[in-house]
Every structure is written in structure tokens, then in C-alpha cells.
Amino acid sequence: MTQGAGQGPEVERTAVLRDFRVPAYVNETGPYGHSTHPGDVVPADEEAYPEGYTPTEQDLPVISHGDELQAAAAPAAGAVDGPGPLFVVGDVHGYLDELMSALQEKGLVDAAGNWCAGTARLWFLGDFTDRGPDGIGVIDLVMRLSAEAAAAGGYCKALMGNHELLLLGAKRFGDTPVNSGAGTATFQAAWLLNGGQKTDMDRLQDHHLQWMARLDAVEEVDGHLLVHSDTTAYLDYGDSIEAVNDTVRETLTRNDADEVWDLFRKLTKRFSFRDEGGADHVRSLLDTYGGTRIVHGHSPIPYLLGEVGSEDDEDESGPVVEGPHVYADGLAIAMDGGVTMAGKLLVQQLPLDI
DSSP states (O other), rough: OOOOOSOOOOOOOOOOOSSSOOEEOOOOOTTTSSSSSSOOOOOSOOOOOOTTTTTTTSOOOHHHHSSOOOOOOOOTOOSSSSOOOOOEEOOOOOOOHHHHHHHHTTBBOOOSSSSTTTTHHHHHHOSSSSSSHHHHHHHHHHHHOEHHHHHHEEEEEEEEOOOHHOOOOOOOHHTTEEESSSEEEEEEEEHTTTOOOHHHHHHHOOOHHHHHHBBSSSETTTTEEEESSSSSSGGOOOOOOOHHHHHHHHHHHOOOOHHHHHHHHTTOEEEEETTTTTTHHHHHHHOOOOOOHHEEEOHHHHHHHSSOOTOOOOOTTTOOSSSEEEEETTTTTOOOOOOTTTTTOEEEEEEEOO
């Protein structure tokens, strides 16, 4: 099902998320020196979670091959002061091999898939699953790199995308009817219509669900306002970054299908920055949350450029995407290269010159 310019159906039947803890992991040797696929990780001890974890904390444990998670190591003596270079990653949608290649090309991981970028900072802009072959492998990889980067003095963090909300809702609420605003809908149906993969659902575990449900929706880093969706709907959830992130997490914790659907629906909206008045819409977000530029995923660059109409277009050559798209008077940077339509999975160092 293709999403239109405003919104479209694009989301777990589980207990309310409390006392969240992070699993220890054991990796078995595989093609990348980790497991049967890079990023595949298996929980070793469900009681080994540190208290108070959130996916954006830097003090994550480090994974040693075959060992349980250890406390994060302090940066080595003589390390360079100040933060390392900043990178962002656009929508991945289960394309794990393409992600590994793009991260390796930028020097963020080595040939074995290990973090090798020291104090570099890496942000994923959401949409890890659906449409591609290995969304759970992508989530496992991001979780593992978070630990490895923190141990090296850098970090790897992630934002909430609308497809995280979609997968959460499909698992949590299934076929429970929700008020879609256009009749009755269900998360399960919407998930399938928007590229939900049975293999992802079969491999989905509690620690994946807990991790997704605690992702931030908005962050500001070095003057870059990072969001998933190119919409002003974030303004409906608070007048500060902290307020928005708290509201999103509280909405998921309340476990109300209609509330989660409304959140999903709003964060599925797109193109607010592309059309007439787009630069003013960007400024409204920057004025509220800070930053001098907004960086987002969600809307594939070929959409923004008018090169294709939908992700269902069957042009075998695929759209030509060389890099991020800067638009809205230079205030917005689009990072979804359209990997789902044979485009490019983008990893970009910021700042990006116009």
C-alpha cells in the first residue's frame, strides 16, 4: 500500500513496559565473526540488564565475543578531547547487507562488522524493519554497535520511526480494531500492507520490543535537529525535545490501541517541508526545539524530487540517488535514499555543505 502526501496506514500485544533492562548477549561465530548474520544476537541472561537503560545512553556495556556484556570501558588515556565526527543513517528497512556495506565504506565498522570508529557519533533516523529481508538483524546490529561504540568513547543511537510504531502495534494489538479516522483499521493489516515481514515477526523478542518502545522521537546534536518524519506533527506532542520524547514513551506505556494508532498516523505524515511554505514549517520546528537545520528520513528522496510516485513503482533501474537532498531554503536534509526501491542506503557525515 502506497502512502500519500499526508498520511497512510503504516505497528504488540504485550504487557505495559516497566522495569526495562538490557539483555546480555552471546555471539556465535558466523560470516562476520559474530553470528549467522551480522547483528544477530541472542539473549544470554535475562537478569543481566542494567537498571535505567535507554537506547540513547552512552554508558552501555561492551560486547566481547562469546562473553556476556561488560561495563562500558572509559576512553583510553591520551584520547582526543571533545566529541568525534557525527554521522546519520537514513531508513534501513531490513536491508542489513546494504547497511553493513555503507557503514564499512564510511569507516564506522570493519570488515568483520565491528565498531572501528573510536569516538565517532552515529545516529539512526528510524525505520529499521519492514519491506526488506532482515529487520530484526538490523535492530540487533544497532543494539550491538551501541555497546561497542560506547566502549570506544563514541556512541551509536537511534530514533523512533513510524515503522517501529507499526511493528510495535502489530505485535501488541494485532487485529484489535482501531479508529483510523477513515473507518475501522487494525495494526496487523496496516503492517502487512506496508511491507511487514513474517520472518521479522517470528524473530521478534521482548528485548527488541522494549528497545523500540524507549527510542527517542526527537534529538538535537551540534545544531542538527534529528527527526524521523518530515512533518510538523511533533509539535502536537510537546514544546520541548524532552516533552515530546516523554509524551511518546508515555503513550506507548499506556497501551491504548487508539492512542498508539493516532501517534503512528501522525508520524506517518510527510512532505511538510517540500511544498509551499515548507521552509516556514522547518523554522517552526527549529524555533521550538532548537537547531539550525533539520535532518530527517521517512520520505524517500526520489519522492521529494518528484522522480517516482511510490515505493511500488517497478522501474528496475531504480532511482539515481547520489547523496542526501538539501532543500527548504537549505534548512532541511533528507536522508532516505530509497533503498526499498533500489535506491541507496545513505550514511552521511554532518555537517553537510550546501
